[in-house]
Amino acid sequence: MSLDLDKRQRAMLREMGVRLWQPPPAAGSADAPPAIDSVADNARLTGAETRFVAEPAQPPAAASMPAVRPPQVAPAPAARAPAPSAPAPGLAPRPAGIELMAWPALQAAVAGCRACALCASRKNTVFGAGPEAGASAPVVDWLIVGEAPGENEDLAGEPFVGQAGKLLDNMLLAMRLQRGNADALRPGLANHVFITNVLKCRPPANRNPDPAEVAQCEPYLKRQVELLQPKMILALGKFAAQSLLQDSVPDVQKIPLGKLRGQLHSYLGVPVVVTYHPAYLLRSLGDKAKAWDDLCLALSAFKS
Template identity: 60%
Template sequence: MALHESVLEEFGLAPLWVRRGMSVAQEIAVETGIEQGERRAPPPAQEQTQGRMQAPADARQPIKQPSQPSQQSRAPEPPAFDAPPDDDFAWFDDQPAHAPVEARREAPEPSSIQTLDWDALSQQVAACERCRLCEKRTNTVFGVGDRNADWMLIGEAPGENEDRVGEPFVGQAGKLLDNMLRSLMLARDSNVYIANVIKCRPPGNRNPEPDEVARCEPYLQRQVALVKPKLIVALGRFAAQSLLKTDASISSLRGRVHEYEGVPVIVTYHPAYLLRSLPDKAKAWADLCLARDTWLAAGGVPSSAAK
């Protein structure tokens, strides 16, 4: 199936394909030259002597000219540069739509990310091209709130509204989350820090792929190290499974204290889920009560006496 040259250019693939086509053409030219050189080479002396001794029986019989190759020995035509071979589509899928492979190799390794301060980390996330999600995002969603908070809330990935605004948990789900926090005398702009496992919106709000989570996790690990929270609340199944490295259901993870990077973790429902399943709000409240008790046991100070 031929791909139009403008389509290749739109995806940034035309130069690569032309280089591949030129390479194939050069190889064919070399092979053709070798074949022609072999045909034009003079026969050995012994064969020449035998040729003079044996005259053709019929003088009218045409003699084949060695300089004219037969149809079977003719070199194949070089392939057109605007269409890849049928068996060479793997490279098409592997190439990024915007960022070159070289740029992604230059992305900092997790070891270097763990040395960044807040400003450097924020700048690194804003310019990140470690995975394919950078190709479709409008904004990265770094995090928001008190960077010295005892409570750290972690969601899964930005949605459409978060991608547009550049802040986690906005819209109706964000309003519900703010109300949930207010019931515990907490607020995102004073004593809570909120972040996501993934910093870029997956297309169509799909679940992030495992490799996307792996490439983005060093950023979250550094955020946890910088905040030094006494408690983490995982909001939703995907966030809980990513933090705890498990495929267990959210119902089996609720009601227990887990751990991430040495910090206690409580699992509860995502606010967007609670908007569709009102009966589970009571369960979410029970999770928040467990989170409060865990925080107090870890040395947390009630907000009435907070600094």
């Protein structure tokens, strides 16, 4: 898949704080855009078209995509530890048969779940957002996994609303993706993306998820992945990365997020790319270019 960035995408990337290099205007061309910096701020090249090539079978010229590092395959997954037979103290049993549920049943199970203490303070569960689904899971290529609902998400029952949600939408738009139903799609965009979180309920005061809560909620995410069968997963932030990679990356809890970036991981056989959470990027503008590098890595490894 080739990605020629149009004016709108360039505007979105500027809003993300990502500056793109593009060639200087041809002699005599009145409307050619001015040359600007490269994605990674570490290379300035000349004489090449700014172009993104997503399929490994059509690798980009070295000068055309300087910020994309070659994918490195993470070590093979280790054997999965058996699930505990009984919930930890303070937790309640989950609904039975999550691993066999169809999409509507899974949605209903999450909506009624009281398997951890977060159910007491939530306003709404946040199952996820994507194309309209019927009896089957929506058809998507991409799965975006964040950490947990915040205050706005808890009120709306939707993932990634507010400023972090706007930034995520801009990141998706730069990838020619748009969340929601097909009837609201902008021209040239696809809605083959589902957005969810590790936790389906908001931790009070936006505290970090507790490991026991993550473990208790994990079967819902696992079943979502099984039913959605995405071609690529983007893990946003530390908790998403740790939850998805706990069985494939030894001691993942001890590894800084930055060291999990820049390589292809795997969850249930689906490629996983780790990047920063949009809420973090709102506070750390200097890392937006790194996030764009991660999106380029995911796009380059994506197989349509």
